[in-house]
Amino acid sequence: MRYLHFLLLIASINGFAQDSIEHSFTPHSENQIVSYNGIWSWFSDPRAVYYEGEYQRTYLGWVDNYGNIMVSLLDHETGEQQVFKVYDGIEIDDHNNPALIFDSKGRLSIYFTTHLINDDPLYKISATNPEDISSWNPVERLNLNNEDQYNKARILNHTYANVVKDPYNSQTWYLLYRGVDMQPCMSISKDEGVNWSKSHILYNGNDDEIYTPYLKVYKGKTKIHFFLTSDHPTRALGSNQLYYFYLKEGIFYSHHHKKIASLESSAIVPESLTPIRDSQQSRAWCWDIKENEKEQPVITYVEFEEHEHNYKYAYFDGQKWIHKTLTESGGAFPEWVGNKQLEPHYSGGLIINPTNTRELFASVQRAGNFEIEKWNFDPKKDDWTQLPITSGSSNNAVRPVLSIDSNNLNKASSLFWLEVMNYKYYSSQTKPGFSEFSLSDRYATLIRSNNAHSKYILPSKSENLIRSHFIDHHIKQRINSDFLYLLALSNPTLKIREVALRLEISNFLNFKKKILLSSQEIEEIEINDFAKKLYLFNPNIFERDQIENLINQISEAESLTSIDYLVVNEMMEQQLDLDGNLIKATNLHSENLFAQFERLDLTLANFQSSILDSYSFLKYGAAQEDDQERLKLVLDQCWKFYNEHFSQQYHPDVCGALLLFDAAYKDKFKKT
Structure with missing residues (x-):
């Protein structure tokens, strides 16, 4: 990613x-x-x-x-x-x-x-x-x-x-x-x-x-x-x-x-x-x-x-x-x-x-x-x-x-x-x-x-289909959605979505650039909001060093205005504070989290919050190589629980949380 x-x-x-x-x-x-x-x-x-x-x-x-x-x-x-x-x-x-x-x-x-x-x-x-x-x-x-x-x-x-x-x-x-x-x-x-x-x-x-x-x-x-x-x-x-x-x-x-x-x-x-x-x-x-x-x-x-x-x-x-x-x-x-x-x-x-x-x-x-x-x-x-x-x-x-x-x-x-x-x-x-x-x-x-000529068949793996449904569901709200959030969830086996979404973001940025350069006043563009959505959104998207590099490149880019730099810089400061709080919270919560999964103590009520806790520990906590086996058990249990209780009816929020956890695990332990 x-x-x-x-x-x-x-x-x-x-x-x-x-x-x-x-x-x-x-x-x-x-x-x-x-x-x-x-x-x-x-x-x-x-x-x-x-x-x-x-x-x-x-x-x-x-x-x-x-x-x-x-x-x-x-x-x-x-x-x-x-x-x-x-x-x-x-x-x-x-x-x-x-x-x-x-x-x-x-x-x-x-x-x-x-x-x-x-x-x-x-x-x-x-x-x-x-x-x-x-x-x-x-x-x-x-x-x-x-x-x-x-x-x-x-x-x-x-x-x-x-x-x-x-x-x-x-x-x-x-x-x-x-x-x-x-x-x-x-x-x-x-x-x-x-x-x-x-x-x-x-x-x-x-x-x-x-x-x-x-x-x-x-x-x-x-x-x-x-x-x-x-x-x-x-x-x-x-x-x-x-x-x-x-x-x-x-x-x-x-x-x-x-x-x-x-x-x-x-x-x-x-x-x-x-x-x-x-x-x-x-x-x-x-x-x-x-x-x-x-x-x-x-x-x-x-x-x-x-x-x-x-x-x-x-x-x-x-x-x-x-x-x-x-x-x-x-x-x-x-x-x-x-x-x-x-x-x-x-x-x-x-x-x-x-x-x-x-x-x-x-x-x-x-x-x-x-x-x-x-x-x-x-x-x-x-x-x-x-x-x-x-x-x-x-x-x-x-x-x-x-x-x-x-x-x-x-x-x-x-x-x-x-x-x-x-x-x-x-x-x-x-x-x-x-x-x-x-x-x-x-x-x-x-x-x-329906592409009647194609000889290429989609694998019927439930995880792929869930990812596909999730992205399709959210892209339909793209006028108000964060495109990078969707990209973070895209499946490497569904390359068309990465290409199509990347193209959509590129076109979006280019259109904004042209509006800025032509000095047209279009209130609906909401430049500040676009900058937040397209450059930073939240810590789910970029690592801290990526954000710093991003800010430097944005400030130097001729095609973008200083307003983007100011907005991103403000968001950067907010995120650094957020990161610190997350690290403290997730480390304290990690042992309770593992114990809950090892007891198979998952319910419909706590499933989504448990996934997000697992994700936060992986992304912002002190998860180490020694935790890989335990986290893999947690991830497998999450997918099993999802397929047993949620697969018959689409739940985008639960599905999105699980996809984030899955992506973070693979990134942390370099699995594809």
Whole structure:
């Protein structure tokens, strides 16, 4: 753990541009945590890509609640996970997750944007080596909006990145985003993303008024499929249409295979398309599109009636659209703010399995929280069957996504989703115009996966599972938690937690540094409290010499202000007094403590205090090598007592005390 703390300190002092997080080997377990801090929208894709070359790996991108753009890989043979921050603090907004694509040499490129910020560009970063995310080329800023052609445009943003290859020529890529006057725009590269053309408007639904279409795109065997909602569902009935068209060999066609445009022609207009549904009855929002075995489009969408979110599935049979209803999903998942739902159309979501388009993954409210479920459609029975992926969750599980197969090997997809601890709105006060939302109101979400490819199995040792549950339980309170306390409890066999938590702390420190340097006054930051939590907390974390070294390095660090030094120095003096009192108390109590355990005099009432007494004797008392055997007996009895009396119901305080004692024993006697 000392080495881990040293890494944390170096990370917090040296600054952050593109931060490589050291490799970790994480065992696979059902519904494992991929990241303790990550989120995405459903309008930038691909979010997850499976690539098979020298390795068999799935790559995943997200934005965290510090605005960092993150990429991770999961190796399906070794269980290894790597995490890398590719862009530091672009914006705290869930619209900004990256889209991932591989070139013919196996090098990953990612594309991402800000959300409605002036004339910000679209960003691109490419890995320098095949099947590797540890080294990246400099960031490219792509100003794709054609200001000469659209010189009367009122808006020139870049929002929502989608990148897709041409089915007939893998050297040709299409980059789609929301650009000129909020319309879907398309840029073309003939050299695998090295150079990009100025974009043109793909679909133009504007007249005197600006509308906001939402686009989904998918590459099939011979077609690129497009599915869009013509405007946001908050708009009036009738303006909220669902449309479909496809691109094949440079020509755009309607679902009836009627030519409507070409790559060289002007934008597609609503009059050239036939609506998929009657928009006069209810509003709707597109969610997913894939291609079935007949190369026909299959879609999912949500229809809204008052507060109801009705999940819909449809496919084109060659003549007409066949619509099926799954269920009313439970409404919007964001928390209410007072008596208002700020995002009343944010559904849990439903997506289509690209390898079996009759199989869906949906987020549906069950017993108060949204759960991920697998839904299968039987056309002969015209009915659905459901299988829970999550159940009994303490938090909402939403926005599922399946990896796509970059190699077209028809490999099974890995499923990922968000576990929501806090979500009121998609942004925070760090975004211009959103001052009513405090930093603590920003989204807080984990990323989980069932990682179907993994061959690495978690040992079923009860101690490992208890540690896992304890950390998972407390990280969900991370807005008010002490991250170092969690790190002190992390299990060496659960490396993903050490990596993920270290990354979380690094991002937290970096965000604080940027706030300080920009002189922004954000009361919720509470610099003094952060310094206490992140640098000292209590004697459970650092030895005295570590604290002294820490204070020296903090006072010398350019990236931190003198306020940190003053706070830590004050806490240091308090801790020295505390240490002295603990040493006296624990030495006097030690013989009584051993006698109690040797008599097996443990009860439910005294169990936690007995553990903490044992821990204090180890950490601050005069425990010697001669005490090892007796302390080992105490530790074994504690684990046995815990498993017998507490394992059926989770008790975080008792569990935390036992983990501290266990960690202190191993540190004292150099056991791993």
